[in-house]
Amino acid sequence: MNSSLRHFRVGYWFIGLILSLGSCISSKELVLYQKGVADKDTIVAANRYIPKIKSGDVLSVQVSSLSAEATALFNPYATIAAMGGAQQGSTTSLPYTPGYLVNEEGQIELPIIGKVMVQGLTNMQAAGQIRQKLLEYLKEPVVNVRNTNFQITVTGEVARPAMFSIPNEQITLPAALGMAGDITIYGKRTNILVIREENGQRTFNQIDLTNRDVFKSPYFYLRPNDIVYVEPGKVRVASADRTNQIIPLVLSALSIIALALSRTVLR
Structure with missing residues (x-):
């Protein structure tokens, strides 16, 4: 025995x-937004990103007025949207999203009023353009314009990597990581990669989330089709090898x- x-x-x-x-992970590698020697408790944040409409966008245009019957003529996608349009959250296969495609000339074509130039405008400005044209047909029209294909992708060392649709067209890097279930303990917080298409080219931009200067970064606010990649740390690589x-x-x-x-x- x-x-x-x-x-x-x-x-x-x-x-x-x-x-x-x-291998052990030090707490310093996990703590976000650390204060530097000369840092104060207040920091000037990056300017908020306001998206501009561009060719290839799909716009949701909702019209309302004092006459529900007349308004219905300008909302052909209302029934389709009610049956299931764009959904907030992660998607494995992208559903069909009803809306108006911005053509190569930067225009959308609406019922009755025809083509409207929207490229380079904010959603609010586009809504104002459409409203002016609707005044000929409707009394006191109200127009809401939204970009339905504002999507970002979060991959790498996060709990739930996925593609996300952003309904309010305003998303920060920390918020996007939160939607993906946050960075795992193995994720390298000092090297978050934001991949962005600018002027027909892909740019690769490294962000250090352990430094509070991230709030001043031009990549703090994400843009449509941004890809966020969280690099695995040495512990994850060593763990896989072991x-x-x-x-x-x-x-x-x-x-x-x-x-x-x-x-x-x-x-």
């Missing part, structure tokens, strides 16, 4: 030793325990 106990102890000790062979090395050792330790059990039974 004493021999069996020794085998058990050796086996358990061996497994525990293997599992403890891991897995292939540890499994045979754990099996060996279990074999020792099984051998001890078999000897005990035979006795």
